[in-house]
Amino acid sequence: MKRDAHMNQSSRLDTLPSNGSCIALIDARYISWLLGQINEPVADGINRHTLNHVLSSLLIQNGLMIEVNRVYWYSDKNDGQYPQDQIHRSVVPHSVDGGISLFHTLSHDFKRLAERRACDHLFIASDDERLLSLVDDAQLSGIAVHLLTDESVRQMDQLSKEDPGWVRLLSQADRRIILHAQAARDLTSGKIPAHAQNTPSANAQAPAPVVDIETIRPKFEEVVKTWWAEEPEDLREDLREELQASRGIPQEIDRHLLLQVRKTLERTLSFPEKKVLRELIRNTVLETEEK
Numbered sequence: 028m029k030r031d032a033h034m035n036q037s038s039r040l041d042t043l044p045s046n047g048s049c050i051a052l053i054d055a056r057y058i059s060w061l062l063g064q065i066n067e068p069v070a071d072g073i074n075r076h077t078l079n080h081v082l083s084s085l086l087i088q089n090g091l092m093i094e095v096n097r098v099y100w101y102s103d104k105n106d107g108q109y110p111q112d113q114i115h116r117s118v119v120p121h122s123v124d125g126g127i128s129l130f131h132t133l134s135h136d137f138k139r140l141a142e143r144r145a146c147d148h149l150f151i152a153s154d155d156e157r158l159l160s161l162v163d164d165a166q167l168s169g170i171a172v173h174l175l176t177d178e179s180v181r182q183m184d185q186l187s188k189e190d191p192g193w194v195r196l197l198s199q200a201d202r203r204i205i206l207h208a209q210a211a212r213d214l215t216s217g218k219i220p221a222h223a224q225n226t227p228s229a230n231a232q233a234p235a236p237v238v239d240i241e242t243i244r245p246k247f248e249e250v251v252k253t254w255w256a257e258e259p260e261d262l263r264e265d266l267r268e269e270l271q272a273s274r275g276i277p278q279e280i281d282r283h284l285l286l287q288v289r290k291t292l293e294r295t296l297s298f299p300e301k302k303v304l305r306e307l308i309r310n311t312v313l314e315t316e317e318k
Contacts (some may be wrong), residue, residue, distance in 0.1 A: 042045055047147030047318045049093045050140060051082050052133055052155040053175075055102035056121060060297055061152075061206045062178055062215055073214050075100065081213050082150060085204050086173070093148055101133050102174045122293035125286065141165035148173065150204070162199045174200040181205075188274055189302055192282070197290040240303055243292065249285045249299075263312070270312050276305050284308060 055073075068072070083094040098113040103120040116136070119128035133153060138161060140146060149165060151158065152175040156240050162172045174196070179186050180203045187194040197203055257264070269277060288296060288304055 030298065047093055048145075049083075049086065049095050049148035049150055050146045051079075051095045051098045051150040052137060052153070053078070053098055053100050054129060054133065055100060056062055056126075056129070056153075056294065057154055058152050058175070058206075058214075060154075060294075062211050073106075074216060075106070075113060076110045077216075078110065079112055082175075083211050085175070085206070085210055086148075086150065086202075089171075089173075089202050089204055091148070091202065095150060101132075102127055107263060119308070120288075125290055126155070130157060134158065137161050137165070139169070141168055141170055144170070147171065151175065151200075154193060154196070156196050159199055160198050162196070166199075171201040172199075173202040173204050175204050175206055176207060178207075187232060189305065191275065192278060237289070240300055243300075244303065244307075245280055246291050247288060247293055247304050247307055251311050254284060254287065255311050264291050266312055276308055280308070281305070308316065 031260060058073065062072065078100075079095045079098055082098070084092055086095070096112065099116055100113055101116045101118050105115065105117075106159050116132050118132050120131065133155075137149065137151075137158065140149065141161070141164060148171045150173050151162075165172050176197065183197070186197075232272060255263075259302070266277070266280070275281075284304060285296065285301065288300075
C-alpha cells in the first residue's frame with residue numbers, strides 16, 4: 028500500500044500546475060537551523076527583504092513556474108524588518124512552551140488557507156511531524172504542498188533510519204525543495220539579488236557559528252541517563268530485545284528524548300545532533316545489557 032501511494036505521488040509530481048498562487052508558512056527557528064544558525068534563538072541573521080524572492084527562485088528551479096505571493100513569518104521576536112507581502116505571526120518563545128504556540132498558530136493558518144482554497148500552492152518551512160495530516164487534507168482539496176529542507180533528503184533511505192517521522196512528512200510533500208548554498212547566501216547577506224533590488228535592503232547579521240556537537244554531548248548524556256534510570260526493568264528488557272533486532276529507535280522513545288533535549292538546549296536539534304542522540308540511546312541500552 029505504501030509503495031502504491033508513493034508511486035501515485037511520484038506520478039502526481041509530473042502533472043502539478045506550472046502556475047498559480049503560492050503562500051509560504053515559515054518557521055523562523057527552522058529556517059535558522061537550515062542556515063546553520065543553530066546558536067541563535069531566533070532568525071536574526073536573515074534578510075527577510077530577500078525571502079519572497081529566494082523562495083520563488085527555489086520553486087522555479089524545481090520546475091514550478093510560480094512566485095510566492097505572501098509569506099507568513101512565525102517568530103517569537105520582532106526583528107525590525109518590515110518587508111512587503113509578509114505577515115509576522117508572534118509566537119511564544121520555544122524555551123517557554125516547547126513550541127506549542129508555534130504549532131497551534133502555524134497549523135491554524137495552514138488549515139484555514141486550505142479550507143478556503145486561498146492559494147494553489149503552500150510552501151512550508153517546518154520540521155514538525157504533526158503537520159502530516161494537514162498536508163494530506165490540503166492535497167485532497169487540490170492544493171499542492173511543498174516542503175523546504177536541507178541536503179539530507181538526497182539520501183532518503185539513510186534518513187528514514189535516522190528520523191522516520193521526518194521522512195513520513197517529507198514523503199507526503201509534492202515537492203521537497205532543498206535550500207542550496209546560493210539561496211542561503213542570498214538570505215544571510217545584506218545584498219539583495221539584482222532582479223529584486225526594488226525592495227529596500229535590511230541590515231542582516233552574519234550567521235552564527237555552528238555548534239561543536241562534542242561541547243553539548245554531556246547534556247545529551249545527562250538526558251539519556253535520567254530517562255534510562257527511570258525506566259522499569261521489564262521495559263528495559265523489551266527495549267534491549269527490540270534494539271538488537273532493529274537499527275532504529277522506537278518512535279515514542281525517540282520523540283520523548285528529542286523533546287527533552289530540545290527543552291534542555293532551548294532550540295531545535297540539527298540532523299547531526301539527532302544522530303548523536305540516537306547513538307547515545309542505543310549505546311546506553313545495549314551497553315547496560317553487556318554489563
